[in-house]
Structure formats: structure tokens, C-alpha cells
Amino acid sequence: MLRPITHDPLLAFNLIGPAFLLLAVAVAGGLFSRRAHQLYQFVRLGQPVDRLDDLPKRMEQEATVVLGQRKLLQRLGPGLMHAFIFWGFIVLLTTIVEAFAEVFQPTFAIPLFGRSGWLGLVQDIFSVLVIIGIGMALYYRKVKRPERFKGSHLEEADFILAMIFGIMLTLLFLNATRIAAGINESPARWTPVSNAIAPLFRHMSHDVQGFFERLFLWSHILLVLGFLAYIPYSKHLHIFVSELNVFFANTKARGWLRPLHIDLDRLEGGDVRLGAGTVQDLTWKEILDLYACTECGRCQSVCPAWNTGKPLSPKLIVMNLRDHLFQVGPGLVQAKRAGEPGESTPLNPEVVEDEVVWDCVTCGACMEECPVDIEHVDHIVDMRRNLVMGESRFPPEAGTLLRNLESSSNPWGQPQSSRAEWAKDLGVPVLEDGQAPEYLYWVGCAGSFDDRAKRISQAVARVLQKAGIAFAILGPRELCNGDPARRIGNEYLYQELARQNIETLTKVGARTIVVNCPHCFNTIKNEYPDFGGRFEVIHHSQLFGRLLKEGRLRLTQEVQELVAYHDPCYLGRHNGIYDQPREVLERVPGLSTTEMHRHRQRSFCCGAGGSRMWLEERIGKRINTERTEEAISTGATVLGVACPYCLIMLDDGSKAKGEAIRVLDLAQILELSAGAEPGEGEGAAGQPPAYRA
Numbered sequence: 001m002l003r004p005i006t007h008d009p010l011l012a013f014n015l016i017g018p019a020f021l022l023l024a025v026a027v028a029g030g031l032f033s034r035r036a037h038q039l040y041q042f043v044r045l046g047q048p049v050d051r052l053d054d055l056p057k058r059m060e061q062e063a064t065v066v067l068g069q070r071k072l073l074q075r076l077g078p079g080l081m082h083a084f085i086f087w088g089f090i091v092l093l094t095t096i097v098e099a100f101a102e103v104f105q106p107t108f109a110i111p112l113f114g115r116s117g118w119l120g121l122v123q124d125i126f127s128v129l130v131i132i133g134i135g136m137a138l139y140y141r142k143v144k145r146p147e148r149f150k151g152s153h154l155e156e157a158d159f160i161l162a163m164i165f166g167i168m169l170t171l172l173f174l175n176a177t178r179i180a181a182g183i184n185e186s187p188a189r190w191t192p193v194s195n196a197i198a199p200l201f202r203h204m205s206h207d208v209q210g211f212f213e214r215l216f217l218w219s220h221i222l223l224v225l226g227f228l229a230y231i232p233y234s235k236h237l238h239i240f241v242s243e244l245n246v247f248f249a250n251t252k253a254r255g256w257l258r259p260l261h262i263d264l265d266r267l268e269g270g271d272v273r274l275g276a277g278t279v280q281d282l283t284w285k286e287i288l289d290l291y292a293c294t295e296c297g298r299c300q301s302v303c304p305a306w307n308t309g310k311p312l313s314p315k316l317i318v319m320n321l322r323d324h325l326f327q328v329g330p331g332l333v334q335a336k337r338a339g340e341p342g343e344s345t346p347l348n349p350e351v352v353e354d355e356v357v358w359d360c361v362t363c364g365a366c367m368e369e370c371p372v373d374i375e376h377v378d379h380i381v382d383m384r385r386n387l388v389m390g391e392s393r394f395p396p397e398a399g400t401l402l403r404n405l406e407s408s409s410n411p412w413g414q415p416q417s418s419r420a421e422w423a424k425d426l427g428v429p430v431l432e433d434g435q436a437p438e439y440l441y442w443v444g445c446a447g448s449f450d451d452r453a454k455r456i457s458q459a460v461a462r463v464l465q466k467a468g469i470a471f472a473i474l475g476p477r478e479l480c481n482g483d484p485a486r487r488i489g490n491e492y493l494y495q496e497l498a499r500q501n502i503e504t505l506t507k508v509g510a511r512t513i514v515v516n517c518p519h520c521f522n523t524i525k526n527e528y529p530d531f532g533g534r535f536e537v538i539h540h541s542q543l544f545g546r547l548l549k550e551g552r553l554r555l556t557q558e559v560q561e562l563v564a565y566h567d568p569c570y571l572g573r574h575n576g577i578y579d580q581p582r583e584v585l586e587r588v589p590g591l592s593t594t595e596m597h598r599h600r601q602r603s604f605c606c607g608a609g610g611s612r613m614w615l616e617e618r619i620g621k622r623i624n625t626e627r628t629e630e631a632i633s634t635g636a637t638v639l640g641v642a643c644p645y646c647l648i649m650l651d652d653g654s655k656a657k658g659e660a661i662r663v664l665d666l667a668q669i670l671e672l673s674a675g676a677e678p679g680e681g682e683g684a685a686g687q688p689p690a691y692r693a
């Protein structure tokens, strides 16, 4: 058992110790609670959103992202650095409990495992790992200085690291003095690091050893309490909030957007806001996001806009919104208590410039990287919703896009009657109500109206015909799925289009919808269910993979090309489909593949998402040029895509580089290999050609 040091000089202090500790805990706890209550009040300013569904998934997120540090460990060095500190803190909670309890009862031991040899060993090892983590953090911040830290509050982070270092050092020295004084509870050999430090104190008298033992114990306790009181007031309150933020993170597909409930009566009365015009318009989860940011800059380092010289940084959006919240939050809380509207500074352009909001391609790279599951795209789309629907303020090209969608139901502004012209020589049936064959081929606007993307649609049709698949199209009854309207911020128009499409799809009795456009895939599969449209949706890469496996599609022609496959954001990051397109390519005889530096989860956008396809890129380097250069640098002869937007953007990129690389969709590559030559095919198997567009 622990033998307390009871010599006279310390006796008085030992006697007043419990009272002093209670006072210190009351002060630190009071400061902590006061701030926690204020932060909670700020969160309550936010709009309601349901984040308590799907508890098993939330627990899984907590286990993998928080405890397992999954996202941080995607980059091994910085990931280990953070994991050492995080795991160390969890283990060392036991030492904190022991230190506090010893002030009241010197012989205290945590029930069951307290003061056992193995616990001492684990505590000793993790103290050192935390110190190694701090050393690594300093190395990254002071020596490597990655660009991702640009704009972060590094001085404050240094202070916090110094506090953590102090907590670890006092713990090791506390154990060392106890070993030197012969009052250690765990055998010295189980705490090798503390044991190695102990000789520093061995030559001292028992009294001096006792003095140092108390000094380190109290320094340890006061540093822990100081940490508790300081962190919630600092920019690094993520230490206490990130676990909550991960728990409340979206559990649906990453590409899913929260629908806005649009009450037309209230809208006409002018008493409702659409989107985020002020900080009170953010949802409570979006406010929690602001607390959780660690300012690590991982989001910024992967953002295509930031990386091509545009002003958008997802990190700076979050930091600016947080600073603004802290500035206006107290006044808003007071106003809310008084039943008044409160000060409402517009978020755009006062807090986030308009240009920043329009730069986003909604690629989700920031969300993929963010270790605390901040949902940047939600913030950006909510600000766009306010700009478009509330303020009618948007780039002129966005106005053209929206007018085309309103008048022609497609972004190209082409007449609906020409929607199926791409198929006129292919014998593709157009679906009547209740006649649904096995597959409904949802073509999408790009595949219907853009000359280059039409070749994908034709290739899909020919390959399906070659495989003997019964399919049909909707022809002029297919409208834009609504994604461009939704991502540009016009939720009202999106919902109009979605409702009409859902009605049509339900009427025709669509069973499985096959799409080659990942934007259509994401919208129909993930977002239509919010409006009652529940359909089985399959991407053409998935269907082709299945047909190849089942032997229904045979590839006979060699395709002697080296293909670099580009993961479309809305297929990969937003829907987790990375393997099937690659598996399809691997089955093509003669074809070999290579990978770009940024691929799979780290793929780099083509520049078209978030309706950027229809907006001018006025600042910095073009995103499609950046991506095309990356593909060319691999030495590939073909840049493979699985999205018509990517095809258009990257083909433009290739043309700007003197057609240095061919850009082909998977369907076009399979068409070459399956020998499904243009003009071949007699319509869907078992059905007469019924083209009537």
C-alpha cells in the first residue's frame, strides 16, 4: 500500500490539501461549466435537424473515427502523432483519477486494477508516447510547416501542447520521486521510464524527496485543472467537442443534402428564411461543427478550389463562421431570452465572401479528410440557398442555368422533344406507363444534349443490347434530376423537378434504374427517398461488372491502351464506388491500368460538381487543367471516366493540352472491346424497337 509522507513540513499542507483541491476544482469546474453553458446556448440558436436516427451507425462512427482515429491515420505520420496524444489521454485519465483521489486518501487505488504492475506499465508507456506525439507535433509545426496550417492559430496550439507536456512531465517525475523515496505502489521494474528518472532524486534526503513528490503531485493536478478551465475558452475546444460532432455526423451517403421544408404560405408572408443568411439560420449541427474544428487544415490541403488559387478554403469558412458566432452569440442569446430578433449580420459577404461560396465544386474532399466530420458542403449549400432564393444574388451564368431549368427542364436549354435524339438509330424503346422492362436507362441531361456525352449514352445502349438486356428510356418524359438546381442553391426548383420525376418513375413502374451519370445516381438513389421516391438505382459500372461476371457480356476485342481511371466525386467519395469501375477495366483484354497520384478517396475533382459546370472559372488555374495534367503525367494513353460531366471537363482539359490524352467513359471502352459497333443491336431483347421521340 502507498505509504503517505507525514513529515512535519508537509503535514500542514497535507491537512489543507483536500480543502484546497475542492476550491481549485470548484473554480476550474465553475469556469468550465460557465463556458459549456454558453456554448450550449449558442448551439440552441441553431435550426432543428434530426441527428439521433441510426444509432448503431453513430456508435460505429464513434468507435472508428474517434477511438480508432481512422481518418487521422489515413496520413500515417500526423495520424500517429495525434493518436499518441489522444490514446495517451484516455489511458492517463486513470492517473488523473488517482492523483485527485490521493489528496483525500493517500492509499487510494482504482478498484480492480488500480496500482497493478500492468497499469503502471501502460501509464508509463503512454506518458512517453504522448511526449513523442508532442515532439512530432512541434516538428510538423515548426520544421515541416505544411501549407495546410496557413491561417490556423498556431501560437495557441503551442501553448496547449506546452500544457500537455507539463501534465506528462509532472506525472513521470511524480512516479520517479516515489520510486526514489521507496513509496511507489507499482513495482519499479513495471514503470521503466519513471524508474530511469528516479536516480535524479535518490541522493536527496527523505524530506526533500517528499517536497518534490508533493510539488509534482500538485503541479500535475493544477495543470489538469488549468487545462479543463482554459480549453473551452480557446479556439481548441475541439478537444471536448469533436467526439460529439462525430456522433452527430450525417449517417447517410456523403452526397445526400438535407431537404428544406418550404412552406409557401409563410414564404409569401416573408417571415421565413431559406438557407443560411445569418448565423441563426445555421442548423444546430452546423454550429457544433464550428466548435469541433481543430484548424488542422487537412480540408484546405485537398480542396480543388484552394489548390488552384481560388479564395475558397473550407477551413477558413469554418474558422470565420466560428469567430463570427463567438462575436455575436452572447447578444443573440440575450435577445432570444428577451423574445427579440437580435442582431443579424449577413453571413455573405460580411463573414464569407460570395466568391468563396460559388467556388465550391461540392466534391466532398474536405469532408472525407476532416478528422472530426465537419460537413462543409452543408454550410456552403445553405449559404447558396440564401443567396439564390433569399437574395437573388448569384453569378450571371447561374441565372442562365436556372432559366434553362425552369423553361426547358434541362441545363442546356434544349427542347424536351429532342431529348432522345441520341438514340434515333439505335432502336431503343421509349417506356409507356406500366410497361417497365428489367432496366430503365435514365440517360441524364448531359447524355441527352451534349454531343460528347451523347456518345456515352449510345455506347451504354449498344453494350446493353450486346449483352441482351431488356431496357428502355423515358425519352421526353425524363426531366433534369434537379441536382444542378439543388447544388446551385435553388432548392425550390430542385424539389419541383424531383416531384415530377418521381411521379413519372412511379407511373411507368420503374424497377431498376440504370444510370451512367453519378449526379443522377446520387440524386435519385439518395435524395429522392426524402420526397417519397424509393427506387433501386445502379450505376453502369456496377451493371457492367455484374454482366461481365455472369458471362452475359463478353469482351472479345483487345484494347491496347494504358488507362488512368479518374474517380468521379459523386461516384467515389459521395457513394463509395471505387472498385467496380476498376474491376470492369481489368476485364478488358489488352488493356492495362495505372493510377494517378490522387485517386480513390483522394481523387481530385474535374471541376464540374456543385453546378460549377455552368459557371465561369475566373480566378486561378482551371481545375480541369490541373487534373488533366496529372493524368498526362502518368504516361497513360486514355483517361478513363465514369461520368459525363468528367468526360466533358477533362476532354476540354485535354484539348487545352493539344489532345495529349484521349478521354473515354467506361461504356465507350467496353463498346470497343465488346465489338458493339455503331448501328449494331436490334433493340432490347424480347421487345421490338419502339423509338418514338
Ligand code: SF4
Pocket (backbone or CB within 6 Å): 299, 302, 303, 304, 305, 306, 312, 313, 314, 359, 360, 361, 362, 363, 364, 365, 366, 367, 376, 377
Ligand atoms: S467540397 Fe470540394 S471544393 Fe468544396 S470546399 Fe470541400 S474540398 Fe473545397
Ligand code: SF4
Pocket (backbone or CB within 6 Å): 292, 293, 294, 295, 296, 297, 298, 299, 300, 314, 315, 318, 366, 369, 370, 371, 372, 373, 374
Ligand atoms: S474543418 Fe476539419 S479538416 Fe478542416 S481544419 Fe477544421 S478539423 Fe481540420
